[in-house]
Amino acid sequence: MELLITNAIVYDPANGIDGEKIDIAVKDGRIVETSELKDAKVLDASGLVAMPGGVDIHAHIAGPKVNKGRLLRPEDHLRMINRRREGLRPIVGYTIPTTFTTGYWYASMGYTTVMEPATPPLETRHTHEELNDTPIIDKACFPVVDSNWFVLEYLKEGDIQGCSAYLAWLLRSVKGYALKLVSPGSEEAWGWGEGLKGIDDPVPYFDITPREIIRGLHAVNKLLKLPSPIHIHCNDLGSPGNYRVTLDTMRCVEDLSERDRPSLHIVHIQFNAYAGSGWGDLSSGASELAKYMNSHSHVTADLGQVLFEDTTTMTADGPWQYVLHRLSGNKWVNHDVEAETGGGIVPYEYRRRNYVNAIQWSIGLEFALMVKDPWKLCLTTDHPNGGPFIEYPRIMTWLLSSKAREAALARINRRARRKSSLGSIDREYSLYELAIVTRAAPARILGLEGKGHLGIGADADVSLYKLNPYIMDLSKDYKRVREALRRAAYTIKGGEIVAIDGEALNTTYGKTYWVDVEVPEREEERVKRDLNEKFERYYSVKLENYPIEERDLRFPSPLHIRGEGI
Amino acid sequence: METFTGVTCPFCGCLCDDIEVTVEKGNIVKVKNGCAYSLTKYLNCNRDRITTPLIRENDKQVVVELPAAIERAAKILSDAEYPVLYGWSSTSAEAIGLGIELAEEVGGAIDNTTSVCHGPTTEALQELGLPGCTLGQVKNRADLIIYWGSNPLQSHLRHMSRYTIGAEGRWRKSRDDRTLVVVDVRRTYTARVADYFIQVEPNRDYELITALRMALRHEEIEQERVAGVPVEDIEELADLMMSCEFGALFYGLGLTMSSGKNRNIDAAISLVRDLNRWTKFVMIPMRGHFNVNGANIVFLWHTGYPFAIDFSHGYPIYAPGATSAVDILSRGESDAALIISSDPAANFPRRAVENLFKNPLIVIDPHRTVTSMRADVVIPSAFVGIECEGTAYRMDGVPIKMRGIAEPPKGVLPDEEILKGILTEIRRLKRGG
Numbered sequence A: 001m002e003l004l005i006t007n008a009i010v011y012d013p014a015n016g017i018d019g020e021k022i023d024i025a026v027k028d029g030r031i032v033e034t035s036e037l038k039d040a041k042v043l044d045a046s047g048l049v050a051m052p053g054g055v056d057i058h059a060h061i062a063g064p065k066v067n068k069g070r071l072l073r074p075e076d077h078l079r080m081i082n083r084r085r086e087g088l089r090p091i092v093g094y095t096i097p098t099t100f101t102t103g104y105w106y107a108s109m110g111y112t113t114v115m116e117p118a119t120p121p122l123e124t125r126h127t128h129e130e131l132n133d134t135p136i137i138d139k140a141c142f143p144v145v146d147s148n149w150f151v152l153e154y155l156k157e158g159d160i161q162g163c164s165a166y167l168a169w170l171l172r173s174v175k176g177y178a179l180k181l182v183s184p185g186s187e188e189a190w191g192w193g194e195g196l197k198g199i200d201d202p203v204p205y206f207d208i209t210p211r212e213i214i215r216g217l218h219a220v221n222k223l224l225k226l227p228s229p230i231h232i233h234c235n236d237l238g239s240p241g242n243y244r245v246t247l248d249t250m251r252c253v254e255d256l257s258e259r260d261r262p263s264l265h266i267v268h269i270q271f272n273a274y275a276g277s278g279w280g281d282l283s284s285g286a287s288e289l290a291k292y293m294n295s296h297s298h299v300t301a302d303l304g305q306v307l308f309e310d311t312t313t314m315t316a317d318g319p320w321q322y323v324l325h326r327l328s329g330n331k332w333v334n335h336d337v338e339a340e341t342g343g344g345i346v347p348y349e350y351r352r353r354n355y356v357n358a359i360q361w362s363i364g365l366e367f368a369l370m371v372k373d374p375w376k377l378c379l380t381t382d383h384p385n386g387g388p389f390i391e392y393p394r395i396m397t398w399l400l401s402s403k404a405r406e407a408a409l410a411r412i413n414r415r416a417r418r419k420s421s422l423g424s425i426d427r428e429y430s431l432y433e434l435a436i437v438t439r440a441a442p443a444r445i446l447g448l449e450g451k452g453h454l455g456i457g458a459d460a461d462v463s464l465y466k467l468n469p470y471i472m473d474l475s476k477d478y479k480r481v482r483e484a485l486r487r488a489a490y491t492i493k494g495g496e497i498v499a500i501d502g503e504a505l506n507t508t509y510g511k512t513y514w515v516d517v518e519v520p521e522r523e524e525e526r527v528k529r530d531l532n533e534k535f536e537r538y539y540s541v542k543l544e545n546y547p548i549e550e551r552d553l554r555f556p557s558p559l560h561i562r563g564e565g566i
Numbered sequence B: 001m002e003t004f005t006g007v008t009c010p011f012c013g014c015l016c017d018d019i020e021v022t023v024e025k026g027n028i029v030k031v032k033n034g035c036a037y038s039l040t041k042y043l044n045c046n047r048d049r050i051t052t053p054l055i056r057e058n059d060k061q062v063v064v065e066l067p068a069a070i071e072r073a074a075k076i077l078s079d080a081e082y083p084v085l086y087g088w089s090s091t092s093a094e095a096i097g098l099g100i101e102l103a104e105e106v107g108g109a110i111d112n113t114t115s116v117c118h119g120p121t122t123e124a125l126q127e128l129g130l131p132g133c134t135l136g137q138v139k140n141r142a143d144l145i146i147y148w149g150s151n152p153l154q155s156h157l158r159h160m161s162r163y164t165i166g167a168e169g170r171w172r173k174s175r176d177d178r179t180l181v182v183v184d185v186r187r188t189y190t191a192r193v194a195d196y197f198i199q200v201e202p203n204r205d206y207e208l209i210t211a212l213r214m215a216l217r218h219e220e221i222e223q224e225r226v227a228g229v230p231v232e233d234i235e236e237l238a239d240l241m242m243s244c245e246f247g248a249l250f251y252g253l254g255l256t257m258s259s260g261k262n263r264n265i266d267a268a269i270s271l272v273r274d275l276n277r278w279t280k281f282v283m284i285p286m287r288g289h290f291n292v293n294g295a296n297i298v299f300l301w302h303t304g305y306p307f308a309i310d311f312s313h314g315y316p317i318y319a320p321g322a323t324s325a326v327d328i329l330s331r332g333e334s335d336a337a338l339i340i341s342s343d344p345a346a347n348f349p350r351r352a353v354e355n356l357f358k359n360p361l362i363v364i365d366p367h368r369t370v371t372s373m374r375a376d377v378v379i380p381s382a383f384v385g386i387e388c389e390g391t392a393y394r395m396d397g398v399p400i401k402m403r404g405i406a407e408p409p410k411g412v413l414p415d416e417e418i419l420k421g422i423l424t425e426i427r428r429l430k431r432g433g
């Protein structure tokens, strides 16, 4: 199909296009030169803003823990309900919507690519079954590897080669896309009900520290030439004073990193940007972290912004979830996965009038406004941990408009307001910068070449919004801006119109990316020997039943890579 | 002759995936590693088999071609105001997903066998959560194993050898490294091999758990016995639980279905939560049918709820006790039913069964069953995990691929294909095709 989008005001930061009126030509699912079109349908986008389809680098949308969240919270499913309509399944849920709802809602906001950032390898067949049933968007998932016994043993031996070959096998076996570290080493400790403090506490029995794990996996990532850096949820998440651990984490790979090449992605950094010594004097560590990031080029981050919502927290960080359960008294699911990882789920409500919650809210925004280069930043809430993804437009307007921030600030806990530096920051994002943190930067960090831009050859994922920066005052009119961002006028995915005026049109399906890294045969053989020797001692399933075949994915899209130097 | 290794047993929630099956000319001739149930399932899979579709005409079931049976089934479902779709615990995740789509399409109610077994587990979990883990964690770490109201030596024959006291794990090498406790109303086979057997009086589990929780907090228990158990024994058990390194509580229908039901599970969850203050403690329900957990899991990502879902309003409504199959049938509200790989006529209450038989009834099953003998449409199906592939979810949530290793009888299709056929036909009928 051919499509010509005319008269849109285009924001395409990867190609330096900043609010220019240019035509976008689409053919066979890709962006092409206008001259290539013969018989195109014309979509007149006068008065609309066009951006590449949104890319979410970190949202828990599918898999065992999300589904346990659904089980845990029947009350959540009553918050948004819509009857089924022709071609669409019913809409159910809010913070942990059904897979179908997830796909429709992302499309309704103009998002077309989403990453599930934490899947236990052993249960990733489940994650893929849910991703298969998540309509419209393209997607991928990241296996959690930091407490994996094979990884811990290879790294303890200093065997980076072996670890690399093993992880190449793992990524292929579970059809994963990037390596995820969750509070490195602590899920193994949690297997005994213990936690780790900082990055130099050794993992019980394995005698290896988070620092060694992070450095080791950093090296593996480079050796395998994976498209995206390691994604790390830092140790001590959620504790007052933890910004120091985050700094330690950033610093600990400084010497291994090349200049100007991001090699460490810190996920939901807000939860790891706390200063103070306890909940009573919790304060912001955002400026220290932003300062470090402003002067170093090897780190990127996503935000993990908090919203004032009754939400569902879920993470592979088992010890943290237990702490949250004890702090809040709320119900608690724990799920440890043999030889690999763990996880927990606790419902939690962030309240405006609560001092701690208000500070958390402020920290996220401070950080987003203090990091100078938006290419280092992606907008997320760590859905659903900080709040549901469907509320992203709220955060977007807080970035675009100091008025929107002032209005929100006026309603939060008074002591927190006095302490917050948000009121003194007058930076406002431009639409160009917004397009970076919601599209271009995440796509670049993920190494998804066809995403996040509208250059020739890019995937034809385009979102159009009823915004006109030449007429509207984005700062003053933030409520209208928010509405416009919530309901994309058109969402185009792979060249097809998939949503109009914030309503998904049909239940079609996107691709699932995974990486297939080729490693030298001798290394592969060695890993096979190790697997044969140890796998069945570690696991409760047979080695031959562990890998997921490509035909188990609805539309698999492998990225073939030659690992180098292994 | 061909021998398949690493085959997953499609019988109980243990989903043992180490079975070796030898197949000759499409028939299973030899099975290794499986337990007695497993052997029976594999070796007798062609006994009492239905091999041709049947339709009832003038009170007699007559043989028809598959398309005719699918058409008839589609007609019944699309004519019905409020059909019930029940079973789903012994089929593949893929088939279950299609079942939900079908229920949405016809505005019916869909339910799986959870509502008659571990429903209380689910309700308690929705209240409190559940501290759990995969079975391999138990195999590698647990030094204390408790079976409560569960008798694996008769119900889940390889559970103990593969995952608990007989398993060799990283930190627990032999039987001596683990303590086994059984709590039950009678001295079961499992109790006879236990290190501690606690005999609880029937229907008094709740009291016993409460006393255990008190003992954990070193509160004085004033009676001499609680629920028939001497207080010293309760205190000793509490000590054992607090001082282990990794404890695992497995519980069965003896706890979920004895008086108190979900309150028993509430109490058990609270107990395990309490224990996590002192040590690591987890609990896992002993699920029966090989994919009953899968049914819950697939229902959840499609609808948000694990069983008992009503689509008559165009969106899912979950109200166990009202929207469960037994209740709808007992109240006589449904006007048609589709039963898949389940035999409710053999175990539902009489009133429910009467209503099931009063209205048009479709059965999809590999075997002849009490239910299928009275059905209006019977569609034979292939055995998932024997004759066709599909995903199943173990009792602890680990997904495992089931393989097709033998040939189904000629012309017999997997559930997935049959349901796709019915769904396509219903959509055709609706569009007036």
Ligand code: SF4
Pocket (backbone or CB within 6 Å): B009, B010, B011, B012, B013, B014, B015, B016, B033, B034, B035, B036, B037, B038, B156, B157, B158, B159
């Ligand atoms: S224990 Fe269950 S799954 Fe294992 S072989 Fe026996 S019947 Fe099959």
